[in-house]
Amino acid sequence: FEGLGRVATPAEVTAWDIDVRPDFVGLPKGSGSVQKGMEVWDAQCASCHGVFGESNEIFTPIVGGTSVTDIQTGRVQSLKDGSSPQRTTLMKVPTLSTLWDYINRAMPWNAPKSLSTEEVYAVTAYILNMGGVVGDDFVLSHTNMAATQARLPNRNGMQTNHGMWLPSGKPDVKETRCMSNCTPDAKVISFMPDYAKDAHGNLKDQNRLVGPVRGVVTVAQAGT
Amino acid sequence: FEGLGRVATPAEVTAWDIDVRPDFVGLPKGSGSVQKGMEVWDAQCASCHGVFGESNEIFTPIVGGTSVTDIQTGRVQSLKDGSSPQRTTLMKVPTLSTLWDYINRAMPWNAPKSLSTEEVYAVTAYILNMGGVVGDDFVLSHTNMAATQARLPNRNGMQTNHGMWLPSGKPDVKETRCMSNCTPDAKVISFMPDYAKDAHGNLKDQNRLVGPVRGVVTVAQAGT
Amino acid sequence: ASTPGMAISQSTAKGDPAILNLPLHSKGLGQPVATMPYGLPSQYEKNLQRRESPGLTRVGGSSVSFCPFQGLFGIITPSGLHFERHHQGWWDIDPTQHRLMINGLVKKEMVFTVDELMRMESVSRVHFIECGANSGMEWANVAVPTVQYTHGMLSCSEFTGVPLIKVLEFCGVDLKKGRFVLAEGADGSSMTRTIPMELIESGEVLLAYGQNGEMLRPENGYPLRLVVPGVQGVSWVKYLRRIEVGDKPYGTKDEAIHYIDLMPDGLHRQYTSVQECKSVITTPSGGQQLLSPGFYNITGLAWSGRGKITAVDVSTDGGRNWKTAKLQGPVHDKSLTRFNLPWVWDGKSEVLLQSRAVDSTAYVQPSYRTLRDKRGDKSIYHNNAIQSWRVDAAGEVHNVHVG
Amino acid sequence: ASTPGMAISQSTAKGDPAILNLPLHSKGLGQPVATMPYGLPSQYEKNLQRRESPGLTRVGGSSVSFCPFQGLFGIITPSGLHFERHHQGWWDIDPTQHRLMINGLVKKEMVFTVDELMRMESVSRVHFIECGANSGMEWANVAVPTVQYTHGMLSCSEFTGVPLIKVLEFCGVDLKKGRFVLAEGADGSSMTRTIPMELIESGEVLLAYGQNGEMLRPENGYPLRLVVPGVQGVSWVKYLRRIEVGDKPYGTKDEAIHYIDLMPDGLHRQYTSVQECKSVITTPSGGQQLLSPGFYNITGLAWSGRGKITAVDVSTDGGRNWKTAKLQGPVHDKSLTRFNLPWVWDGKSEVLLQSRAVDSTAYVQPSYRTLRDKRGDKSIYHNNAIQSWRVDAAGEVHNVHVG
Ligand code: HEC
Ligand code: HEC
Ligand SMILES: [Ca+2]
Ligand SMILES: [Ca+2]
Ligand SMILES: [Ca+2]
Ligand SMILES: [Ca+2]
Ligand SMILES: [Ca+2]
Ligand SMILES: [Ca+2]
Ligand SMILES: [Co+2]
Ligand SMILES: [Co+2]
Structure with missing residues (x-):
């Protein structure tokens, strides 16, 4: 590709390389309190997601459906017994980086990338607070992200031992190509x-x- | 295709089966004079094709570029020596059915299929008259179409001994797939x-x- | 069994007025060329539109519009009817201002303009794109009436672009450490997804700018999107602005909160990406009314994220007996494939139509029973079960599940 | 050698403002789904349009609009940019009122509705359509500046329809006597062309209603046109209303007055139909300006009415030396085929670009010299000569003839 492209400047990479990985590579230093997070939330998030993160109007609820036990086990019980009518964000998310990264890049929905680093830490903390994961005086920071992640209700809720990441993976079911007299009992069920x-x-x-x-x-x- | 389609009624076939072949299969009985053709032409054709069929405004000229000798030989000389600036309809058309059929189905351009059978015979006769193929008192009819066709200036001007009708036909040129030092004298010529x-x-x-x-x-x- | 308003030719004794009375267009002069410098479908085709499924989503900027497969032919999806899935709305981006950055585990972190990408050696390939949530509303029960809503988060185009691997190699990628790539868009969410390097090494992942001969449509990522054949649509990042090479997956929002498949044991499968072998009959299909007894062409589409379609079987008795359909038209790797089977409806019997696809890995499309036995009915994503349509005695077609 | 207004990224020391200042679309919410129920290209793509060639024809109802190949990719032509050729204007016909009649040498003369044709078993195939007059202005001299005008009476689509032979057999065709078919349209001219029965017996000739997944566009014959693969476009009768089976050719206006090829001896070849093997480089091509020295992808299209493309050679020195290009993307019978060859321009040399296609009958696309030696330069139709583009020292590309 002779003559094509040029080397990126450090400032350019900084401007765009905003992702934060589950091992927190990419996480900017900083912190934000639950207290401050509540301010951000009420001013900039609650209109869509509800004062308690419970709204089902603009999107599915952020908060709800998790228990103190879940925080201990890292597995959300209601996912198993189906006791929660809907899956909230906190019932699913296994990695705190994910929340931080997504709020930082995409929220508020109509003004993404407008939050300061402190505001992202703070509002993330406030969401966890609404979900009972951290206390009212909690301050989330780059130093305690890992420890806080270790309290996420569904942190142990994922499995990757399936054959569906790559086209070359092994399928989980095996149907047979029967051609006649296959399902004598088949009937309309829905x-x-x-x-x-x-x-x-x-x-x-x-x-x-x-x-x-x-x-x-x-x-x-x-x-x- | 069980249950699909139905037999066409005779009236339906008559309504649509209007084509006339070079052997005059499909030609309706009737006749029309050069005299009458002139009236039709001046009223309904001349505005686009010119009073003498010479206009180059809306389409290429209908009449011109043929000679008395051409009528005798059935080959238009100016096609060979390039003496005519443009190819007119009468310089090309080898079959009178073609003119009759096309005028009948398509002309006048903005009101196709509005002419009576007599008018089609007449205006066809008039075009031939303008081209010097028939005299002023001529009446074209289904009985003399074949004889009149035998006077068309380019009736012997077609060849079909080429390989380009069917994809399986034999090509007329054979380029070689030379890969290097192929055309040392090649230069831009246009x-x-x-x-x-x-x-x-x-x-x-x-x-x-x-x-x-x-x-x-x-x-x-x-x-x- | 025939329907009012159908247009069979109404012959009087003499014949059909539509033949006997020549139509205006046989007796007049039509429109000039280039009346439409960019042409559109006939005014009589307006019923075929992209549509939302009422109640499915809450807001149009994070929603889906479905492709009207009930009225499409062949394998190419008209770009104007390509399904849409946006998470933060779509944009019409000025291509002169768009850039692609490559960073991470490469010798040279680089920036390319669209001009520069379009100067590189390109390839053109026909591939399907399917949202991982296609047919997702139907895991537990019949929920929607027509194939537009059951299967319409699916489309197929000829894509043109540059194999990503070539650009990564040009930047000096470290293929030993760099086993994952993050693809990032330039939209509001700067949409991100992790792509395993194996996929990119295969040469199949493209930096695409062309779709069906012209540039990508704005709704599909103009001027640049990632094409990841066989993989769910969310990975085909639109408005692509950045590729980062890394040594670990990125756990992005759409791989840690969505596009995770809930299993009966309460665990989610994470990083499920491949769209497995699937098929659907598009005609006759739900919400349609057969016109009269007699001959019909049962036709539909089959596809597999793991390779080519090798066979499609069709049943008219709810899966008891099967006949192998004809694969008409082009058969491409990871592409929609059209199948056809002639069929005569007697005008009175109830019929249960099904299709079942087989791919080049010998995988056979599963029934709902097989799939639910393994995965339950709450996983939302990757529903590739056999679809059933019930033709009732009056010729009306209904979406049903057979079990 | 670089051009003003080109969009290479203008880096300040700190970097490109297009990167450093996040664009609006990265900081806002976009449009909802189904904003466009039938989508259109980006506003930035308006330069790619169907256009007439000034002075070529006298009136728009009998004219041609050319397809902008200077900006297209792959092999599928977007239907909105499909070339147009009308002889008496185009119409948007009510499909419920359209009929097809089969008459002549058949046991049963029959009438079909569009409903009935669409119930029959169908096939979908990718084919090119080329007007017999494509490149016709260039037989003697260079006449037009860009590939849109030299080669734009050409397009390629996936067509869906019923093999005509099946319908004829259903009507009890007499294949012994009935060696020719007349196809007739429903437009003002009720356009007619003779098709030899051999072609129909091959199963390749289709009664088509589908084009690139949707119905034919009005400009291309909605709701029914004949598809005659390999044969010049005028035979692909639009608004098809009638098929007559006969025992002789019909000598219609467009096979006795036009679409006849004048040879140097003053005789016309009549019933020339097949579009022979041909190719053209679309980028870089006439009227374009290279942006800067360096890497380019020489890309173009090849096709043959006699079969498949098996190879395309490219020369950068006016035909002295040739390199074999890559056939990227799908290769179909009687279809456009995309080729690509990497190339580096040094930013100062004059270059003469040519492409030369070879088809599955081993026919090699001829030079102008070879073609004119045989046919002279007055035949208008069937110009399949090798096209030359001259890149001058400043990177501007010109249409030239090399001899
Ligand atoms: C104008 C409406 C709106 C506002 C304001 C808004 N959000 Fe959102 N939010 C959404 C929508 C819609 C989505 C889903 C986007 C998608 O489909 O990917 C979302 C998604 C999220 C998610 C991911 C939830 C999930 O399960 O995917 C989080 C976390 C979130 N928002 C947090 C916030 C925070 C924090 C703020 C304020 C700083 C905020 N939102 C402001 C509309 C809004
Ligand atoms: C409104 C303009 C107009 C009128 C009026 C008109 N014509 Fe034409 N005619 C045309 C055009 C345009 C064409 C070429 C159509 C095409 O491209 O196939 C044509 C073609 C023809 C041709 C074929 C010429 C050729 O070389 O293809 C004949 C013959 C002809 N007209 C005869 C007539 C006659 C006879 C009438 C009157 C009864 C008539 N025209 C009235 C515009 C007109
Ligand atoms: Ca990063
Ligand atoms: Ca006839
Ligand atoms: Ca209701
Ligand atoms: Ca989502
Ligand atoms: Ca001038
Ligand atoms: Ca013509
Ligand atoms: Co999706
Ligand atoms: Co033409």
Whole structure:
């Protein structure tokens, strides 16, 4: 590629290389308190995510569904017994770097990359505080990120021993290519309930005017 | 294709099966005079093709470039010696069915299929008259189409002994796949003259804003 | 069993008025060339649109619009109907101002303009892209009525670009230590995903700017996106601004909070990426009405993130018996593949249509039963189960699950 | 050798402002999904349009608009940029009112609706379509500046439809007597062309309704056109309304007055149809300016109406020496095929670029000299000569003929 590209300047790499890995490579030094985080949250986050991180309006809830036991085991019990109606962020996230990195790069949603490093530490701390992971006086910093991560309710909740990362991985199921008399007991076990028929609008208007088929009328049309 | 399609009714076939072949299969019975053809031409054709079929405004000329000798030989001499600046319709057309069929299906251009059978015979006769192929009192009809075709100036001007009708035909040239020292005498023999540089507009505006290249500025731009 | 409003030709004794009365277009002059310098579909095609699934997401900037496969042909997805999935909205970026940075475990950290990337040797390849969440609403139950919503987070294009490995090599990549790459976008979220170096070494991962002959569409990452054949769409980072070579995975938001698959034991599978072998019948499909008894072409699409499609079987009796369909058209690696099977509907029987694809690794697309036995029904992602459509006695087609 | 306005990254000592000052799209929220239910190219792509060649034709309803190959990738032509050739204008026809009639030497003369044709077993195939007059302005001299005008009456799509032979057989065609077919359109001219039955028997001729995944565009014959792979575009009758089976050719206007090739002896070749093996370099090409010395990807397209492309050779010295290019991307029968060759420009030398394609019949694309020796320079149609582009010392590319 003779003549193409040029060496990046240190300032350029700094401007864009903002990612933070689970081993905290990339994490800028700094700190932020739960107290300060609450201010940030109420001013800049609560409108979308709810005062308690519970809102289901703009996105699924950030906080909820975890217990003190989960913090001890690092496994969220409600993921197993299905006792929580929805999976919140804190029920899933195994790595604190992930939260820090994502808030730093993407939040607030309509003004990403507008937070200071201190504000990112602080609001991350406040989310953990709302989830009962840290206390009200907690100050999150680069020195205690690892220790705090060790309290995440679902930190032990991931497995990577599956064959689905690479196309060359081994599949987890093996169907047989049966060609006749395969499933004598097969029957319909689920279908759209009648009340939901119109939930996706008038399907007639979502199919072509010609062709082998027409769309089914699912919404009564004016004048018909 | 069980259940698909249905038999066409005779009226349907009649409505659409309008083609006329060189052996005059498909030609409807009827006739039309040069006299009547002139009326049709002047009223419905001359505006685009010119009073003498000579216009080069809307399309290339219909009439011109043929001689009495051509009518005798059935070969248009000016095609060979290049003495005519442009090829007119009558210099090329070898089959009278073609003219009849095309006028019948397509002309007048903005009102195709509006002519009566008589009008098609008549205006075809008039075109031949303008080209000196038939006299002023001539009446073209289904009974003399073949005889009239035998006077077309270029009726013997076609050849089909070439390999380009079917993909399986034999090519007429054979280039060799020379890889080195192939054409030591090759040089540029034709290029765009400077005065034509802007004939296709500003090429800068016909190329992408990014990529390996830019379009060349061929039209001076306001403010540059 | 026929439907009102269908357009079979209404013959009077004399014949069909649509034939007997010549249409206007046979008797007039049409539009000039270049009336549309950039052309659009017919006005009669407006029903085929990208659409959201009501209630699925809460806000359009973090949502999905589905591709209308109920009315598409062949394997190429028209770029105007390519499915969309945005996490922080889409942009139309000025390509003269866009840059790609390569950093991390390379000898030279470098910056490239779009001009420079487009000067490099390129390749063009046809690949499918499928969101890992495609068919995700249907893990437990039937939830949506048509193939647009069951399978429409899927598209297939001819992509043109530069193999990423060539650019990394040009920067002096350390392939021994650098076993992972972070791809980062320039959108609001600066979307990030980890790509294992094996994939890049295969030469298949592209820095792509071309899609179906022209530049990528803004909704698909104009002017630069990563193409990661076989892998779920979220890894095909749009508006690509940076590639970092590292020695560990990055645990980004969309690999630690989403795109993780919940198993029955309460553990999530992390870094599930490959889109396994799958297929769906697109005609007839849910929400459609057969016109009358007689001949039909059962047609659909098959694809596999692990390789080529080698066979597709079709059942009309809910999986009891199967016939092998014809693979019509081009068969490419990690590409949509069109299948067809002739079929006659008697106009009265209930029918359960299914398709089952097989890929070049001999993997057979699983039934819901097989898949749920292993994974339960809460994993959201990577649902590649056999789809069933029930044709009722009146010829109306319904989305159903068979078990 | 560099051009003003080029977008190499302008680094200050600290770095490129396009990197150091984060762009708006990295700091804001973008547009929601389905903002464009049918999407369009970026606003920055407007320069790539279908265009007429000034002075070529006299009226837009009987004219041609050329495809902008100077900016396209891969082999698929975006349908919005597909070249147009109309003889009596284009129409947007109501598909519910369109019919296809089969008549002539068949047991049953029949009528089909578009519904019925779309119920039949279909195939999808990638093919090029080229007007017989493509490059026709250049038989004698250089006449136009860019590849859009030299080669733009060409496009390539994935077509979906029914093999015509199947429908003819369904009507009980007499294949012994019926050696020719007349295809007729529903436009003003009810455009007609003769197709030899051999072609139809091969199974390659399609009654097509699909193009690149959706329906044909109105400019390309919506809702039905004939696809005649390998054969010049005029035979691909648009708005197809009728197929007549006959025992003789039909000598239609466009096979007795036009699309006839004038030879030096004053005779015209009639019924020349096949588009012979041809190629062209699209980048760099006429009217373009190289940005700076260094690496470039010489890329272009090759195709043959007689079969597949097997090789493309590229010369940078006007045909003296040749190197074999890489055929990147899918290679299909009677389809555009993309080729690429890496190249370094020293920023000062004059260069004469040429490409030469070879097809599966071992036919080698001819030079202008070879072609004119045989056919003279007045035949208008079927110019498949090797194209030359001259890169001058300043990096500007010119259309030239080399002899
Ligand atoms: C204007 C609405 C809005 C505001 C304000 C906002 N968010 Fe968000 N947030 C979202 C949306 C929408 C998403 C999901 C984005 C996606 O699909 O990737 C999200 C995602 C998140 C996530 C990841 C949740 C998950 O499970 O993926 C976190 C953590 C988060 N926001 C924190 C914050 C914080 C902290 C702030 C304030 C500093 C904030 N948000 C402000 C809308 C908002
Ligand atoms: C509004 C303009 C217009 C009118 C009126 C018109 N024509 Fe034409 N005619 C054209 C055009 C344009 C073409 C070329 C169409 C094409 O590209 O196939 C043409 C083609 C022809 C041709 C074929 C010429 C060739 O070499 O292809 C004939 C013959 C012809 N016209 C005869 C007639 C007759 C007879 C009439 C009147 C009854 C008529 N035209 C009225 C515009 C017109
Ligand atoms: Ca980093
Ligand atoms: Ca309802
Ligand atoms: Ca006939
Ligand atoms: Ca000029
Ligand atoms: Ca998400
Ligand atoms: Ca013409
Ligand atoms: Co997704
Ligand atoms: Co043409």
